[in-house]
Amino acid sequence: MVMLSETQTESGRMILNMGPQHPSTHGVLRLLLELEGEEVVNCVPDIGFLHTGIEKTMESRNYHQAIVLTDRTDYLSPLTNNLSYILACEKLFGIEQDIPVRAHVIRVIMCELSRIGSHLIWLGTQALDLGASTVFLYCWREREQILSINEAVSGVRMMTSYFRIGGLSADVNRGDPKADNPADRLSFEDRVAEFVRIMPGRVDEYELLLSRNPIFMDRTRGVGTITKEDAVRYAFTGPCLRASGIPLDMRVAYPYCGYEQYDFDVPFSNEGDVYARYMVRLREMRESVKIIRQGLEKLRGLEGQPIRIDDPRIAFPKRDKIHTSMESLIHHFKLVSEGPVPPAGEAYAVVESPRGELGTYVFSDGSNKPHRVRFRGPGFYNLQGLPRLTNGRMVADVVACIGSIDIVLGEIDR
Amino acid sequence: MTVDVYAAVYTPVIVAAVVGVLFIASTLFVANLLAPRIRGRTKEAIYECGMQPIGQGWSQMNLRYYLYAFVFLIFEIEAIFLFPWAVVFRRLGPFAFWEMMLFLAMLLFGLAYAWRKGVLQWE
Amino acid sequence: MSTETPAAALLDPPSWMPGVLIAPIIGGFSLADFLGLFALLNFILFFVMFEIWLERKVAGHIQLRRGPLHVGPHGALQSPADVLKLLTKEDLMPAIADRRIFRIAPYLVFVPVFLTFLIIPWGGLGPLQNIVLRPFDLALVYLVAIPALQAIGIVMAGWSSGNKYALLGSARFVAQLISYELPMVVSLLGVAVMAESLSLTRVVDVQRETLWFIFLQPIGFVIFFIASMAEMSRTPFDIAIAESEIVGGPFIEYSGMRWGIFFLAEFAAVFLNAALAVALFMGGWQFLPGLDLLPELGVFWFFGKTMTLIVVIQWARFTLPRLRIDQLMDLAWKALLPAGFVNLILSAVYQMYGFLPFAIGLGLTLVGLALLLLAYRNQRRPIPGGIQLVSVARPSAEPAAMG
Numbered sequence A: 001m002v003m004l005s006e007t008q009t010e011s012g013r014m015i016l017n018m019g020p021q022h023p024s025t026h027g028v029l030r031l032l033l034e035l036e037g038e039e040v041v042n043c044v045p046d047i048g049f050l051h052t053g054i055e056k057t058m059e060s061r062n063y064h065q066a067i068v069l070t071d072r073t074d075y076l077s078p079l080t081n082n083l084s085y086i087l088a089c090e091k092l093f094g095i096e097q098d099i100p101v102r103a104h105v106i107r108v109i110m111c112e113l114s115r116i117g118s119h120l121i122w123l124g125t126q127a128l129d130l131g132a133s134t135v136f137l138y139c140w141r142e143r144e145q146i147l148s149i150n151e152a153v154s155g156v157r158m159m160t161s162y163f164r165i166g167g168l169s170a171d172v173n174r175g176d177p178k179a180d181n182p183a184d185r186l187s188f189e190d191r192v193a194e195f196v197r198i199m200p201g202r203v204d205e206y207e208l209l210l211s212r213n214p215i216f217m218d219r220t221r222g223v224g225t226i227t228k229e230d231a232v233r234y235a236f237t238g239p240c241l242r243a244s245g246i247p248l249d250m251r252v253a254y255p256y257c258g259y260e261q262y263d264f265d266v267p268f269s270n271e272g273d274v275y276a277r278y279m280v281r282l283r284e285m286r287e288s289v290k291i292i293r294q295g296l297e298k299l300r301g302l303e304g305q306p307i308r309i310d311d312p313r314i315a316f317p318k319r320d321k322i323h324t325s326m327e328s329l330i331h332h333f334k335l336v337s338e339g340p341v342p343p344a345g346e347a348y349a350v351v352e353s354p355r356g357e358l359g360t361y362v363f364s365d366g367s368n369k370p371h372r373v374r375f376r377g378p379g380f381y382n383l384q385g386l387p388r389l390t391n392g393r394m395v396a397d398v399v400a401c402i403g404s405i406d407i408v409l410g411e412i413d414r
Numbered sequence B: 001m002t003v004d005v006y007a008a009v010y011t012p013v014i015v016a017a018v019v020g021v022l023f024i025a026s027t028l029f030v031a032n033l034l035a036p037r038i039r040g041r042t043k044e045a046i047y048e049c050g051m052q053p054i055g056q057g058w059s060q061m062n063l064r065y066y067l068y069a070f071v072f073l074i075f076e077i078e079a080i081f082l083f084p085w086a087v088v089f090r091r092l093g094p095f096a097f098w099e100m101m102l103f104l105a106m107l108l109f110g111l112a113y114a115w116r117k118g119v120l121q122w123e
Numbered sequence C: 001m002s003t004e005t006p007a008a009a010l011l012d013p014p015s016w017m018p019g020v021l022i023a024p025i026i027g028g029f030s031l032a033d034f035l036g037l038f039a040l041l042n043f044i045l046f047f048v049m050f051e052i053w054l055e056r057k058v059a060g061h062i063q064l065r066r067g068p069l070h071v072g073p074h075g076a077l078q079s080p081a082d083v084l085k086l087l088t089k090e091d092l093m094p095a096i097a098d099r100r101i102f103r104i105a106p107y108l109v110f111v112p113v114f115l116t117f118l119i120i121p122w123g124g125l126g127p128l129q130n131i132v133l134r135p136f137d138l139a140l141v142y143l144v145a146i147p148a149l150q151a152i153g154i155v156m157a158g159w160s161s162g163n164k165y166a167l168l169g170s171a172r173f174v175a176q177l178i179s180y181e182l183p184m185v186v187s188l189l190g191v192a193v194m195a196e197s198l199s200l201t202r203v204v205d206v207q208r209e210t211l212w213f214i215f216l217q218p219i220g221f222v223i224f225f226i227a228s229m230a231e232m233s234r235t236p237f238d239i240a241i242a243e244s245e246i247v248g249g250p251f252i253e254y255s256g257m258r259w260g261i262f263f264l265a266e267f268a269a270v271f272l273n274a275a276l277a278v279a280l281f282m283g284g285w286q287f288l289p290g291l292d293l294l295p296e297l298g299v300f301w302f303f304g305k306t307m308t309l310i311v312v313i314q315w316a317r318f319t320l321p322r323l324r325i326d327q328l329m330d331l332a333w334k335a336l337l338p339a340g341f342v343n344l345i346l347s348a349v350y351q352m353y354g355f356l357p358f359a360i361g362l363g364l365t366l367v368g369l370a371l372l373l374l375a376y377r378n379q380r381r382p383i384p385g386g387i388q389l390v391s392v393a394r395p396s397a398e399p400a401a402m403g
Helices: A006-010 A054-058 A066-071 A078-093 A101-129 A133-154 A188-210 A214-220 A228-233 A274-300 A319-324 A326-337 A378-384 A386-390 A395-405 A409-413 B003-034 B066-092 B094-116 C031-062 C078-087 C099-117 C139-145 C147-160 C164-195 C200-209 C218-232 C256-281 C295-319 C325-353 C355-380
Strands: A014-018 A030-036 A039-046 A265-268 A345-353 A356-364 A372-376 C024-026 C123-125 C128-131 C388-391
Touching: A014 C164, A030 A395, A039 A386, A039 A395, A054 A066, A054 A372, A066 A078, A078 A101, A078 A345, A078 A356, A078 A372, A101 A133, A101 A188, A101 A274, A101 A345, A101 A395, A133 A188, A133 C295, A188 A274, A214 A274, A214 A395, A214 C325, A265 A274, A274 A395, A319 A326, A356 A378, A378 A386, A378 A395, A378 A409, A386 A395, B003 C031, B003 C078, B003 C099, B003 C256, B066 B094, B066 C139, B066 C164, B066 C325, B094 C325, C031 C078, C031 C099, C031 C256, C031 C295, C078 C256, C099 C147, C099 C256, C123 C295, C128 C295, C139 C147, C139 C164, C139 C200, C147 C164, C147 C256, C164 C200, C164 C218, C164 C256, C164 C325, C200 C256, C218 C256, C218 C295, C218 C325, C218 C355, C256 C295, C325 C355
Parallel strands: none
Antiparallel strands: A014 A030, A030 A039, A265 C388, A345 A356, A356 A372, C123 C128
16 A cells, blocks of 8 residues: 655645546546646555466466466457467467468467557546547547457457467458358458558548547647666666557567568657657557558468467367277376476567557476466556656646556556 | 616516426425335445545545635625726716726736745646 | 616516515515516426436437336426425435535525526516516626526535545535636626626616627627536536536435435526526527517527527537546636636727627637637647557558458
8 A cells, every 4th residue: 555654744735636436547447646736746556456376377277277367457458468478478488480371470460459448448447537539539440450350350349369379379361251240251361451451541540539639639739758778777667668669568678479581661750749659659550550461461371371380289179080099088188187288398479569568478397387477567667767757747648647657457457 | 776676687586486496396206206215225325436425425525726705705805896987987977997807817816926826826 | 886776577668467466575586576486496396307308318318328218208297306306305315424414515506596597587478578586786896796606505415524535526616616706707797898887687688779799799609608617517627516426426426305405406507507608698588680570479589599508518528538637727817717807898898899809809800719719729739640650561461452
């Protein structure tokens, strides 16, 4: 429990609880604001209201079951969480070099879609916090498409759990010509291509509403500025760091899933304010679209290739073999009931989530359950810098700052 | 103009105000009859985002716009001088016009001075 | 001050009207006036319900939604249903609230709005001409004095709740009020100068004889419109309520119908301000500038223009972000107030020296303002190097695949 000292209360300043039950603290963040009139003298974030013990729960699930829990951390981009955990497990198994290319390409496409989806929520809520309510619903329109793609691919809109150790849970859908919903008649590729076709125009639309809007600029430029040095000190990552002048991107610095074969730019800015973070994220959406286009291009050449590694420790035997061969049936039973068992050891894998560096550390004692899993969630570190952004500014700027660091409490509290 | 004429013109305002008050009172009365009333301590706590408030709601507050308020007061009073002038100055001729231009110039000079002095700067 | 002091609700009561209707009962108050007040109250109630429905529809269609749909045709009965719901909602009061002040506040917020409705010149309807409840000679001064009383009610609401958010909200409201009252007064002065009268009916008549003031005083109109939007506390000027910052401000602790009264006052004020803008600048109940088509239907022309303005207000609400308090004050003191004085001087020049010097002055002012705006925009333009790119083009990547 964070408390400001009593002497501060007696100094005549107002101590204001902002959150956990507040429309613009993005979930259940609680801020203790020490106010001098409208000015914020000090701001103390208090977290833990959404603590669900995900890391601990994972220790009592086998490696396969634990995937489902990763969705629940950063619930706005579940696919990147899946990926981070799965990359760590693959390292543990020592199979990271053997993943089929098709699986990697689909992973990249899905992750970039999920990045766009997450940025859309950020954009909508940021605008909503500043009072522009319409942008929010515009963003939901595009996010809806992404969620439908998620559903078509994995069966679930948000908590996808689509990736598996060694590949994917299933190949992308071919499209059902008899489906009721016209969108479901399209194959995955066509659907994503359609989304990629319209998305740049939609980003233009948001820019039209906000980027040059004098009120928006007044509310965001020079607000919540953090210097390059401070950003590094607070271990900022992701768009927050890049907006402060350091073009660090995990996709480039520590490429995974074959990101090194894609051509894209890493946007960054030296301003370090809310507006810079806004511009960086908008540009990232455009870059993601670029990556998805290249991914679709690659996917065309990988038609019919496997989507899962053929490793008996992880992959199920073929369906017809289960019916005919006793060994396969036992193998299947062991894999389902016990789960994959990695060798003892530890692994850390990092991905660039929409919010920054998302690392997963997995420690194996050689049993079928992870001995310890830990997430290095970007939001937790970005949130630490919030007082630096808000102190000395006004109450209205606090909501702009919270919006701009794009936190998801599920990932911070875990 | 006699007091009676004023009364004739402005007592209706008071009557209208009474009507307005009665309207709200009756609405709230009806609501009172219809609405449930189940008291509870948590219900009667004040809302501060679901947490216990630290310190009182009636804490001191630095408003930061006293100076604005002063300038406002001065301008508002002088604006009242302008109302009668606005109606009749054409009948009074160019003298009244230039007289008031001078007055306005002084007002604007005052505004410029306050601006320059940083009175119109928040904080 | 002129001596016209009509006692009855109607400027020229038609001869068929029975004397009992227009005979004064209390002070200058006749039975017709009471009927008028009764009609006005009902009008406010029903119009506010309609307006809320309209706002939700407008919002819905702006935001790719549909708004209310299910209660009644096109959701038209949604607002009455909401009122019924509010009536049956429990009325909570914080235990630490200053109970008396907490109870008085809604009255002080609603009554000033209601009182200001008295001076609206509705125009003619059939045999009735020029319907005004109270055609005060000092309508413009009344217009400055009465609505400002609302601030007391809001401060009382914020203070008595014993809630910090409410306190912040009411403090913001006062800051806003003292800033926007002045530009509003100055823009009203421009109207007074042009009409040579402080009576709202006279203002409309002068516009019918000459030209709508929106064309003669575009600056004044813009100032009045912005200032009245600020006084209504609507986005982009809704810092006093600011859902996403101070969660409803002064009204945070109110619930049930007591809260509904604030809401009623807010939406009534939207109509009120739009109607006043129409009366002051857009020719009141005149059909088109210089064209008195069917004055018997004046009420409808008046309503048409008012509704247009209301939709514009709603449009702004759903398009623009919210200003911050210091920016709000800057806008009022550093932009609107000086511009308002220029407008006032120009109006005086028009009266004194005729159209030509005025037109030249207005043209120069508009050009100057446009230049200032342009300079401001250029100054705020995103720096071209604001976003830089690190290209990570790989030799293996196919250039053809670039987006």
